[in-house]
Amino acid sequence: MITAEQHEKLRGWFVGRLPEDLYESVLEVTADREEITVIGRIPEPRLAESVSAAERDAAVAGRVQEFRERTREDRVAVAREAEHRFGKKVSWGVECGGSRTLFTHVAAPVMTRLRQPERQVLDTLIAGGVARSRSDALAWCVRLVQKNADDWLTDLRDSLDQVQRVRAQGPDADTTKTAGQEHR
Template identity: 70%
Template sequence: MSTEEIRGWFAGRLPADLFEELVEVVVDREEITVVGRIPAPALAEGVSEGERAATVEGRIAEFRERTRGARMSVAGEAERRFERKVSWGVECDGTRALFTHVAAPVMTRLRQPERQVLDLLVAGGVARSRSDALGWCVRLVQQHSDEWLADLRESLVQVEEVRRRGPGAPA
């Protein structure tokens, strides 16, 4: 199924009062991450940034506990249907929080110069292991290459559409 079809399934299946808005559904081979917007807490005028942040954090924690049963019920259905784990997240007053999500192992082969970079990150205390160092590198590329990665994602969507319309495709 395409990401749009999976997003559509969640949009139709989620309890109507779960989120104010379904913000994002991200799909890969192992996981589906569902992020929705929840109401911002009411704050008195002039509260400090620290109090605002703590109030939002509390609202997110309250939402997570209160909706656990409903979210797990939907996740169970989706996991059987799509054969992927489901993770959850929320946006509240400009803050995004992801709940427990999959950390999938990825096997890679690196040459010595690349391994030396990872080992330097470990020796410098930036990462606890080569695996952590590699994750750190991927996050750094993601932060500094958002526009390029967005262009690449869009081109892959176009490739998938061309494949879907290709020879042997259902009419």
């Protein structure tokens, strides 16, 4: 997990480095151990108010595809620079017309040990046709928690940021410098 200050620097770098006309605004820059994801808002297609929901959805999908193709070279150039600078893959996404689309993103394997009752949950999802495998079922469970516990997860992340700030101010904050000198 990155600190709040690291996140601010990362977001600032992307906001400063992205071409001015790439996004209307940068909405999110998130990072974990493997990946940085940049999501920005793009303009909605201009449509008459009387169009159907199906036409509106198709127009938004077309706008997203047009943006993806038109900006590919610029995004790849920024991603290469960022990958060299930060040592992580960069993924891209857009928000348009109230929906969010991720273009490419890392699907990192995660190993876990589950006891029988937990495996039975996954197997029930497979039997019910919700997932094709235990891996898919576990990913489905994570997405469900993410969707239903978003406020709680945000509070938890904020609390972790506060813990990192307090640790950085503690008495052991400069021990890396003094510890080596004490043992000479």
